[in-house]
Amino acid sequence: MFSTHDLRAGFARSLSAMYGTEVPAYNTLVDVSTQVNADVLAADPVRAERLGRIDRVTAERHGAIRVGTAAELRQVAQVFAALGMEPVGFYDLRGTEATSLPIVSTAFRSITPDALAINPFRVFTSVLVTDDRRYFDAGLQGELDAFLARRTLFGPDVLTLAERAEADGGLPDADAAQFLRLTTACFELSPEPVDRAWYARLSAISGVAADIGGVPTTHINHLTPRVLDIDDLYRRMEGLGITMIDEIQGPPKWAGPDVLLRQTSFKALAEPRKFREPDGTITDGALSVRFGEVEQRGIALTPAGRDRYDRLIVEIDQRTAAATPAERDAIKVELWQANWPTDEEGLLANGEGFFEFSAAARRLDGDPPRTVSGLVEQGWLVATPIVYEDFLPRSAAGIFASNLDSKGSRDAHAEGSPRDADWIAEAVGRTVHDPMQLYSEQSRASLVTACVELRIPTPEVNR
Numbered sequence: 001m002f003s004t005h006d007l008r009a010g011f012a013r014s015l016s017a018m019y020g021t022e023v024p025a026y027n028t029l030v031d032v033s034t035q036v037n038a039d040v041l042a043a044d045p046v047r048a049e050r051l052g053r054i055d056r057v058t059a060e061r062h063g064a065i066r067v068g069t070a071a072e073l074r075q076v077a078q079v080f081a082a083l084g085m086e087p088v089g090f091y092d093l094r095g096t097e098a099t100s101l102p103i104v105s106t107a108f109r110s111i112t113p114d115a116l117a118i119n120p121f122r123v124f125t126s127v128l129v130t131d132d133r134r135y136f137d138a139g140l141q142g143e144l145d146a147f148l149a150r151r152t153l154f155g156p157d158v159l160t161l162a163e164r165a166e167a168d169g170g171l172p173d174a175d176a177a178q179f180l181r182l183t184t185a186c187f188e189l190s191p192e193p194v195d196r197a198w199y200a201r202l203s204a205i206s207g208v209a210a211d212i213g214g215v216p217t218t219h220i221n222h223l224t225p226r227v228l229d230i231d232d233l234y235r236r237m238e239g240l241g242i243t244m245i246d247e248i249q250g251p252p253k254w255a256g257p258d259v260l261l262r263q264t265s266f267k268a269l270a271e272p273r274k275f276r277e278p279d280g281t282i283t284d285g286a287l288s289v290r291f292g293e294v295e296q297r298g299i300a301l302t303p304a305g306r307d308r309y310d311r312l313i314v315e316i317d318q319r320t321a322a323a324t325p326a327e328r329d330a331i332k333v334e335l336w337q338a339n340w341p342t343d344e345e346g347l348l349a350n351g352e353g354f355f356e357f358s359a360a361a362r363r364l365d366g367d368p369p370r371t372v373s374g375l376v377e378q379g380w381l382v383a384t385p386i387v388y389e390d391f392l393p394r395s396a397a398g399i400f401a402s403n404l405d406s407k408g409s410r411d412a413h414a415e416g417s418p419r420d421a422d423w424i425a426e427a428v429g430r431t432v433h434d435p436m437q438l439y440s441e442q443s444r445a446s447l448v449t450a451c452v453e454l455r456i457p458t459p460e461v462n463r
């Protein structure tokens with residue numbers, strides 16, 4: 001029997017093997033990440049495992065997929081439910097900025113600390129908003145919806161096995177092997193010729209719209225390993241002659257605690273694709289839509305911490321409008337040093353980071369302090385940071401933009417169509433979890449357990 005967790009870990013491995021045959025530079029990225037992680041572990045084992053055990057980090061991947069309709073999203077949710085992955089968070093990548101895209105997204109991932117420790121595989125999943133008039137006029141929407149309605153991304157065999165796996169908490173060996181094989185195949189790049197004219201019409205609006213609605217199947221867009229030192233990885237990749245995007249997105253490298261998520265990628269590679277020309281002939285061509293992303297994860301921020309982060313990102317934008325990537329980095333570091341606590345204790349005391357708590361080995365004498373940070377400071381409780389398991393829409397938009405050939409076009413004056421977490425929940429027929437609530441419950445539950453063990457009252461966590 002393959003349990004839900006075995007299926008999730010197995011799927012991450014199988015997708016990784018498949019993507020490595022399609023995009024060999026991904027294998028290089030994984031190899032370099034593995035080397036960097038081994039070096040960090042050797043140099044500083046405590047720091048290396050502060051945000052997750054090394055076996056978790058080594059196996060850790062996130063994928064990105066893009067689908068066209070609510071019905072397709074519902075099927076994706078069924079497939080991921082078989083792997084113990086639930087929708088978490090809502091990201092709206094539309095808007096008026098130059099980098100805006102006609103999609104909204106959620107992330108499928110495990111939500112319990114135990115499941116995450118076994119395998120934290122997550123997939124950023126985007127769905128086209130075909131009725132958004134800023135991007136698609138009524139005529140094009142009609143054609144696009146009709147095109148999407150004609151295709152089948154997941155066959156009945158895959159969906160039936162997924163339903164069984166969800167209901168039974170796993171699958172017998174033979175069915176599990178078949179499920180993993182069939183599901184992996186759903187995300188392979190199709191050899192089917194691309195309709196040149198149709199793809200070009202969508203590309204003029206958005207490269208992502210063309211990647212989703214311009215072809216009759218879906219595919220994995222990227223698969224991202226986790227690295228413990230992204231600056232070192234960036235240098236080593238460039239040393240191997242692989243062109244990286246200009247920047248590492250997200251927080252800068254600095255001496256204080258890592259928060260949220262830092263990401264970078266190698267540039268999208270031209271991949272050979274067949275095209276069907278307007279006169280019906282089949283020709284050879286290439287498309288560049290898939291890239292190799294890598295990420296370093298930090299501490300999950302509370303709403304207060306996230307507020308600070310978001311305010312700093314706006315300030316960085318304002319101050320670096322005309323800056324080079326190097327100047328931008330310097331300004332980021334300066335702002336980080338001026339604004340963030342320089343250690344985990346500071347994040348905890350400010351109520352800006354999420355932590356788990358455990359009782360210290362020995363009960364201390366005297367009255368316990370009344371605050372969580374007091375209990376930690378005086379040695380009653382041990383605090384361990386909670387790793388950020390989610391995404392940053394702003395970095396996502398940056399990664400998207402840096403990998404697209406053209407910015408596309410949109411009518412910023414038209415009215416956008418409403419989308420929110422409830423829309424996703426309705427589309428998939430499942431609860432969409434709020435990431436802040438998940439972190440907060442995890443933190444609180446550990447605090448209550450530790451305080452019961454110490455036989456002291458549970459204080460409120462400031463946040």
Ligand code: OOG
Pocket residue numbers: 063064065066124126221224263293391392395396397399400
């Ligand atoms: C998803 C982009 C978002 C990330 O890591 O922020 C993402 C996509 O390219 O489809 O994967």
Ligand code: NI
Pocket residue numbers: 062063064124222224293
């Ligand atoms: Ni990604």
